[in-house]
Amino acid sequence: MEFSNKQITVIFKALCDENRVQIFRLLQNGERCACHLLEEMALTQPTLSHHMKILCDSGLVIGRKQGKWMHYSISAEGAEVAMDCLKAITAVTESESASKCCNK
Amino acid sequence: MEFSNKQITVIFKALCDENRVQIFRLLQNGERCACHLLEEMALTQPTLSHHMKILCDSGLVIGRKQGKWMHYSISAEGAEVAMDCLKAITAVTESESASKCCNK
DNA sequence: AAAACATATTGACAAATATAAATATGTGTG
DNA sequence: CACACATATTTATATTTGTCAATATGTTTT
Numbered sequence: 019m020e021f022s023n024k025q026i027t028v029i030f031k032a033l034c035d036e037n038r039v040q041i042f043r044l045l046q047n048g049e050r051c052a053c054h055l056l057e058e059m060a061l062t063q064p065t066l067s068h069h070m071k072i073l074c075d076s077g078l079v080i081g082r083k084q085g086k087w088m089h090y091s092i093s094a095e096g097a098e099v100a101m102d103c104l105k106a107i108t109a110v111t112e113s114e115s116a117s118k119c120c121n122k
Numbered sequence: 123m124e125f126s127n128k129q130i131t132v133i134f135k136a137l138c139d140e141n142r143v144q145i146f147r148l149l150q151n152g153e154r155c156a157c158h159l160l161e162e163m164a165l166t167q168p169t170l171s172h173h174m175k176i177l178c179d180s181g182l183v184i185g186r187k188q189g190k191w192m193h194y195s196i197s198a199e200g201a202e203v204a205m206d207c208l209k210a211i212t213a214v215t216e217s218e219s220a221s222k223c224c225n226k
Numbered sequence: 227a228a229a230a231c232a233t234a235t236t237g238a239c240a241a242a243t244a245t246a247a248a249t250a251t252g253t254g255t256g
Numbered sequence: 257c258a259c260a261c262a263t264a265t266t267t268a269t270a271t272t273t274g275t276c277a278a279t280a281t282g283t284t285t286t
Contacts, residue, residue, distance in 0.1 A: 051232090052232075052233065053232070053233090056232095063232085063233070063234090064233090064234075064235080064236090066233095067233060067234055067235085068234090068235095070233095071234085083233095085232090086231065086232045086233070087232065087233085088232080088233065088234095
């Protein structure tokens with residue numbers, strides 16, 4: 019089992035909230051600092067910080083600290099991992115076509 | 123914008139819960155009926171039904187009704203859509219390398 | 227060192243979600 | 257048609273999650 023159930027939920031939790039999805043859209047134009055994201059999103063600073071933590075935990079976003087600023091960007095490697103993960107969990111290895119059911 | 127933020131959250135909500143991820147693992151062996159899933163999972167029938175609804179809403183799982191039984195399977199088309207969606211939301215279209223930040 | 231600033235953390239609360247018991251719906255069978 | 261059975265829905269509740277205010281941490285500037 020390449021990915022644990024828990025790992026999978028952590029990865030895709032990044033994409034389960036509309037605000038976080040919107041943050042991805044902002045990061046698609048390239049690296050952005052937290053203050054920039056804060057201006058664009060209708061969120062308070064602590065809430066943004068909370069979402070950025072979830073995004074970084076997922077591996078889909080990378081945080082780079084530079085002085086007092088945090089710069090965030092989409093991780094190509096993280097995206098690759100998520101892609102592999104999605105492919106792995108949706109792959110069907112069926113050989114038989116009949117549905118396994120409790121009523122025989 | 124090919125996918126709305128809302129659509130994206132609905133798709134990936136399927137993979138945000140450990141029980142639902144486990145259901146994917148069961149379905150990877152081929153189509154299964156609800157009663158079979160219920161035997162394998164440590165859930166009550168209403169809870170399983172609730173999760174199956176979320177999975178079907180995501181498009182990643184298909185429900186097929188046959189008499190009084192519901193047969194569930196992973197949707198190859200749904201998986202393809204999710205893949206495209208993941209690719210789309212993690213794609214970076216940056217031309218500039220410098221980080222856009224509020225401090226100029 | 228003090229002040230100003232950017233971000234993170236804590237604590238409290240509201241909203242959303244997962245869960246199960248009870249009930250409803252729909253389907254096959256006697 | 258009555259009954260048994262599989263699944264869905266409703267209702268209530270516990271847990272999780274998103275949110276913000278207040279505060280803490282760490283960095284730069286004066």
